[in-house]
Amino acid sequence: MTKLVVCAYHNVGYRCLEELLKQGAEVALVFTHEDSPTEEIWFQSVRELAERHGIPYLTTDINEPVNVAKVRELAPDFLFSFYYRNMIKPEVLEIPRRGALNLHGSWLPQYRGRVPVNWAVINGETETGATLHHMVTKPDAGDIVDREKVAIAFTDTAFDVFTKVTEAAVTVIARSYPLLTAGTAPRIPMDLAEGSYFGGRRPADGLIDWTKSAVQVYNLIRGVTHPYPGAFTYLDGKKVIVWSAWPAEGSAAPGAIVSAAPLLVGTGEGLLELRSLQAEGENEVAADQFTAAALSAEKRFTHS
Incomplete structure (x- = not known):
């Protein structure tokens, strides 16, 4: 059976992990985050999902030496990142035998970087998407496996769009995971010149x-x-x-x-x-x- 390590947080993390479990994936370990006391927690808990399924989880940074060693010991086939908030270092990305992949909340290469849904709404875009891609050292820059477009209505708030992007993310994982395990998933090089990069936002x-x-x-x-x-x-x-x-x-x-x-x-x-x-x-x-x-x-x- 294909063994996974999953880094996940927020609704996208919850729903994508849930989809992997529905498909019978063996999730050996989950990395997630402690909820911040200064943040409004309106999203589902990856930690609680892991607990319900008896999956070991850690809320410490995957990049910490003890955690890198743990991932090496597990020797996963794939590592997935679903709205995990820490940049995963190259030494970790090199561990999974069949690849490390990230689900990004935009139609890559557009809106690489942080809070892509908010930026898309702020900039008046009429569409965005969800993209599954291989992780490399440069953020949101690796080969694309699959994408799903999402329409942005003029009346939509960022929350509305995030809900749509979450559904698109699940669609992408549902389509892509069987292809990844079968070794038939496409790898489409990302042309960064056709895209854009945005940083995080503060209040x-x-x-x-x-x-x-x-x-x-x-x-x-x-x-x-x-x-x-x-x-x-x-x-x-x-x-x-x-x-x-x-x-x-x-x-x-x-x-x-x-x-x-x-x-x-x-x-x-x-x-x-x-x-x-x-x-x-x-x-x-x-x-x-x-x-x-x-x-x-x-x-x-x-x-x-």
């Missing part, structure tokens, strides 16, 4: 630039709204998170409040209707419940 990167167009600001908002930290601005020096918005016709100075009902704000091109907001230290509310005193015509949203 501070959610600051709204009102000089951008209404559509660009809207894309940022839906790209980092729940369960992510949210896009934010300032009103009278107080931080305000904008959880939901919609582009509208019209024009006004960037950040200027045009009306309170609906709550319309000027941008570099067009107006943006703010629909759900949360002032610092307060609860999230619909725009019509937002503090009336804050919405006078003299007010405007700012960068700080």
Whole structure:
């Protein structure tokens, strides 16, 4: 039987590991992560899935010498990485006899790197995907085994797209795993010149630039709204998170409040209707419940 070591976290990790188990894979060891106390945990637990199936698991970094030695001792045929957050070092990638593969949440080579779903939404893309590829030293750069496209609707949030990408990831694993075990899976060289690379995002990167167009600001908002930290601005020096918005016709100075009902704000091109907001230290509310005193015509949203 084909022996696997699986590095997994988040919903993609959970669902892909689940699919491998459905196909009868022998998973000798799972590497996952401890949940961060500072992060909103809205996704399924790989650790709990491993426990239910009696699979040994570790939450320490696979790259630690003791763990590298453990993987060598197990001598797996394949190593899979499904949304594992640590870069896996070359010495580990060389251990599995038949290859080390990663499931990436984009249509590679587009959106290599971190948080590809969020970046795709923020940049207003109309499609993305899930890609299974061989791992090499350079991130998200090895030969492609299989890909599945995902449509991004203009109304989709990053959470909506991530849900679609998760389903696409399962489809890819379901198709690819039998081919990998049979030794008939394709290997398509990745042309990095046709792609793009993006780094990680911090909560501070959610600051709204009102000089951008209404559509660009809207894309940022839906790209980092729940369960992510949210896009934010300032009103009278107080931080305000904008959880939901919609582009509208019209024009006004960037950040200027045009009306309170609906709550319309000027941008570099067009107006943006703010629909759900949360002032610092307060609860999230619909725009019509937002503090009336804050919405006078003299007010405007700012960068700080």
